[in-house]
Amino acid sequence: MNFDEIETFLSVVQHKNIANAAIKLCIGQGTASARIQHIEQELGIQLFFRQKGIKSVTLTPEGEHFLLIARQWLSLRQQAGQIKNLLIFKELRVAAVDTLNQFHFVKIYRDFMDKNPDIQFYLQTEHSSEIHQLIESQQIDLxxxxxxxxxxxxxxxxxxxxxxxxxxHKNSSFHHTYQISDLLPENEIYPTYGDDYDLWHRRRFPxxxxxxxxxxxxSMLRHFIDIPESxxxxxxxxANIMVQENEDLAYRILDDDPPPTRITYMLxxxxxxxxxxxxxxxxxxxxVKMIKENPAMELLYGSPY
Known part of the structure; x- marks a missing residue:
């Protein structure tokens, strides 16, 4: 069974006459009849009632059922033929920790979408452990x-x-003395960095x-760091982003026994x-372009570290 045979069957149904269907398809009446007979032989059913002397044909009950299938077949073939004309969207699924999504990646996401309108972009904010699981299960790509x-x-x-x-805060004592002893523990907003940072912090601030x-x-820091002495x-x-947002804030690099550096990894x-x-x-x-343009970031991608 092939498309020509299905097309012939549908034309006969439409014109209720094999001769007229053949004319419409620009084929001989014998060819049209042979195509219908081949379908009937392959399926083991009779599609039309035929009577001598009567040119018009009507569908049998089996032919009625096959008509539904034939129309679906035609629809699928038409859809398949349109694939080359469709705008096919590729997907890229990205998940990042909150700090990266909130402070660094938004502009990258927007620029990437503008430059690649044919890509469907899925973005998530998750914890590091969950991002590993999403990569492992192939629910995200990066x-x-x-x-x-x-x-x-x-x-x-x-x-x-x-x-x-x-x-x-610029109203703090530390801003005037730069003495670590003026950084009181009861005024600290403590971030969750990791085990290395915790060990360093306990040594540096016993x-x-x-x-x-x-x-x-x-992302919660904005709501608390504006309190004097914090x-x-x-x-x-x-820190550069927050100082630009709030002129009452300042920062200082610790040259003596600095905290461990923070590395961002791509998964x-x-x-x-x-x-x-x-x-x-x-x-x-x-x-990479963003990293190169930010003097506070040291590019590691593509080089040993």
Whole structure:
């Protein structure tokens, strides 16, 4: 059974006459009859009632059922023929930790969408551990995290490195003395960085179990750092953004026994989908451009570290 035979069947149904259907299809009446007979032989059914001396034909009950299938067949063939004319959207699914999505990646996302209108973009904000799981299950294509977790099929690539700094209110005592002793623990807004940072912090600021507040994401920092005497430790790139937003804030680099640097990693599935490689490359170009333009970020991608 082929398309020509299905087309002939539908034409006979439409014109209720084999001769007229053949004329419409520009074929001989014998060819049209042969096509109908071939369908009947292949399916083992009779499609039309035929009577001698009567040119018009009507569908049998089996023919009525086949008519539904034939129309679906024709519709599917037409849809298949239109694929080349359709605007086919490729997908890129990205997840990043809150700090990156809130403070660094928004402009990259918008620029990427503008330059690639044929790409459907899916964005998520998750914790590092969850991003690893999403990559492992192939629910997302690219992930950006600060902390690494063991995942057999997740490939982590160092992207950029930043140095943490002390940010404080200009009305604080520290702003005038730059003495660590003036950074009182009860005024600290403590971020969740990781084990290395916690060890450094306990060594650098001993006996500081009492803190004003601990935060899990830096997007909350804006609501508390404007209190006089408040202080925190965050990356220099993030400090630059907050200082621009609030002229009452300032920051200082710790040259003596500085905190551990923070590395941002890009996560990918070990065996990506065929088209993801090109989309990832395009997206990564924009991220590398941002890193190169930000003096507070040290590019690690493409170089040993």
């Amino acid at each position: 992930g950006f995290v600060f902390t690494l977790h063991k995942s057999p099929n997740v490939v982590a690539t160092p992207l950029f490195r930043e140095i943490p700094v002390i940010m404080y 006996n500081t179990d009492v803190r004003r507040i601990s935060i899990g994401t830096f 202080w925190t430790i965050l990356t220099q790139s993030l 990918q599935y070990r065996y990506p989908k065929p088209w993801i490689g090109e989309l990832s490359r395009l997206f990564l170009e924009d991220i």
